[in-house]
Amino acid sequence: MKPTHNKEIKKFSRQLSGVIFNQWSRNLFRRKESLFWLKTIKSQIIARKIRKSALSEGTFVPPVAVFSITNRCNLSCKGCYANAQNRDIQNEMPAGRIASLISELSDCGTRVMIIAGGEPLMRPVVLHEAASHQEMILNISFLVFQLP
Numbered sequence: 001m002k003p004t005h006n007k008e009i010k011k012f013s014r015q016l017s018g019v020i021f022n023q024w025s026r027n028l029f030r031r032k033e034s035l036f037w038l039k040t041i042k043s044q045i046i047a048r049k050i051r052k053s054a055l056s057e058g059t060f061v062p063p064v065a066v067f068s069i070t071n072r073c074n075l076s077c078k079g080c081y082a083n084a085q086n087r088d089i090q091n092e093m094p095a096g097r098i099a100s101l102i103s104e105l106s107d108c109g110t111r112v113m114i115i116a117g118g119e120p121l122m123r124p125v126v127l128h129e130a131a132s133h134q135e136m137i138l139n140i141s142f143l144v145f146q147l148p
C-alpha cells in the first residue's frame with residue numbers, strides 16, 4: 001500500500017538528510033564526531049533501502065516512529081494532552097516489550113525515534129535500552145523533569 005502522505009515523508013527525509021550531512025561536515029576534523037555522523041549516514045542509507053524494498057513488496061514502513069513510553073509525569077500542566085485523554089497511568093507496556101519493538105522497528109527500516117510521554121525520564125530503563133541502539137536517531141522530549 002502506497003502512503004497517502006508520500007510528499008511529506010519525502011520532505012521529512014530530505015530535511016533529515018540535510019541535518020545529518022550538516023552535522024557531519026561541521027565535525028569533519030573531529031575524528032570521533034565525524035565517525036559518529038558517518039555511521040549515522042550509513043545507518044540511514046541502509047534504513048532507506050530496507051523501506052524501499054518493503055514498499056516494492058507492498059508494505060509501507062514509516063521513517064520515523066513516536067513512542068509514548070509512559071503516561072506518568074511529575075508535573076500537571078493545565079493544557080496537558082495526556083491528562084485530557086484520561087490515559088491509564090498504571091497500564092504501561094513492559095520495558096522488555098518496548099525493547100523488542102525498538103529492535104523490530106530498526107530491522108524494518110524505521111531508524112528515527114521520538115520518545116515522548118508523559119515524562120520519559122520516569123522510565124530510565126527504557127531510555128537506556130533505546131540509547132543502546134546506536135543505529136537509531138533518538139529525540140527524547142524530557143525537558144520538564146525536575147530534579148529533587
Ligand code: SF4
Nearest residue numbers: 073075076077080118
Ligand atoms: S509536562 Fe507534558 S505530560 Fe507532563 S503534565 Fe505537562 S503536558 Fe502533561
